[in-house]
Amino acid sequence: MSRRNFLVQSGAMGGALASLAAPALAQTGNPEIRWRVASSYPRSLTGIFSAMEMVAKRVGELTGGKFNITVHPAGELVPPLGVLDAVQKGTVEAGHSASYFYIGKDPAFGFHTAMPFGLGLRAQNAWLYEGGGQALIDEFLAPYDVTVMAVGNTGAQMAGWYRKEIKSVADLKGLKFRIGGLGGMVLAKLGVVPQQLAAGDLYPALEKGVIDAAEFVGPLDDEKLGLQKVAKYYYYPGWWEGSATLGLFVHLKALNALPALYQTALRTATAEANQWLTMKYDNENPQALRRLVAGGALLRAFPKEVTQAAFGAANELYAEMAEKSAPFKKIHAHWAKFRSEQVMWQQLCDLPFDNLMSALLRGKG
Incomplete structure (x- = not known):
């Protein structure tokens, strides 16, 4: 991915995002489109689930409310681990999940999320956005009629x-x-x-x-x-899981049917959410760990x-x-x-x- 394209995708931060979107929003004739996103996660996970809600909100803002995405928690539309199948079949336009849930189809599904003794947070993002990883994953996923976009990384996890x-x-x-x-x-x-x-x-x-x-x-x-x-x-x-990337699986037909502005809005919003989720975990994990230890958890x-x-x-x-x-x-x-x-x-x-x-x-x- 070129530096210019990455800046377009991750330009969702602050005023840069508004300046990117404003000229396009001034255009007329953009259609109203509604998507449903089935998630593998419950609403109670205010980090992971909220990241996907952030994507939906931001896409709406960038398209003047014309591209509307509703996010459905685990089990509401499809079983938690049936998200990818639902996207492939066209039951929903997109699904919020983790690629490594689907290694039963092919072990290569593991690479987008996390691999044992694999990449840390910065390295994972560098590989996906700049190191050629996303292109390899897109090539792998093409026969499944889907692509996947990063929508959050947890950073290094506990065991x-x-x-x-x-x-x-x-x-x-x-x-x-x-x-x-x-x-x-x-x-x-x-x-x-x-x-x-x-x-x-x-x-x-x-x-x-x-x-x-x-x-x-x-x-x-x-x-x-x-x-x-x-x-x-x-x-x-x-x-x-030296880091773990959550993904938005999107049916290629649905993605390609979007106007160029809406595709840019979606990629911009997912890039923003990918950064936000890490910041949320880094901010809140230390306090949560202190509470757990005070409550009797034994670190080993x-x-x-x-x-x-x-x-x-x-x-x-x-x-x-x-x-x-x-x-x-x-x-x-x-x-x-x-x-x-x-x-x-x-x-x-x-x-x-x-x-x-x-x-x-x-x-x-």
Whole structure:
């Protein structure tokens, strides 16, 4: 994507957005269009769900109210994990979901959301917007008659809630763990029994012992879901989601039928929401974490033995997936090279600075 196109997409910030939209809005003859967006998420998740509501609101503002989008929470129009199918079939024009929910169709669906031991927030956005990632994903999705736009990134996630401590790889054997995407497939190699459950099902499943552990996002959302009430050990880091991009799946026919102004408005609004959601999590997660710990949550880091075993399992899984899926092989080769460059760069910029500040504020710098 060129720098100019990116600035058009992300120009939704402040006055720049108004100046971008004003000349187009002065035009006459723009049609009234209504879209329905089915979400995989409940309304109670005021970060993730609100990001999609922000997109709808902003699109309306940019088109003088003529492009109207209504956002429907999980289960209202289609089942939470049936969003992509609904978009493909044309049941709805677009769907708000996470690409990695659909790795059963092809493991390459994982790349838009998150990959185990993958890209952090800045690297993920850099790959999608400037590094060629979006073009590769669009090429992959074309046979499905959809495209996907980023509508928010959670940043690095926590590793979830557990009824018992994880002290070694042996403690993972037989663990019934709600975990999405390829992370579950990695952990399955270490003896975990991964479960795919929608957000609203996590609390009752943990409470009744149907599952032994569950991960979702981080302190803000986990607190809202009440997971701390049914499992006390709170692990980090969520190595399967160094960041996680939420997506707006759009049927290509519906997108191409939009006037150019409306397409620009949609891409501009999604780019704005992609930035806003990260800011919301960074602002509210620290306070939510303090409340969780004050309420009895016990923070634990995964032992080195576990993360090393998981890293080896992830590399093994990626080799297997590349043999089975040509799209996965193609995207992974590009993504892995990009990851290596980003890790090298982070060792010299953010990582040393963050470590320095942490030490100084603890009086150990």
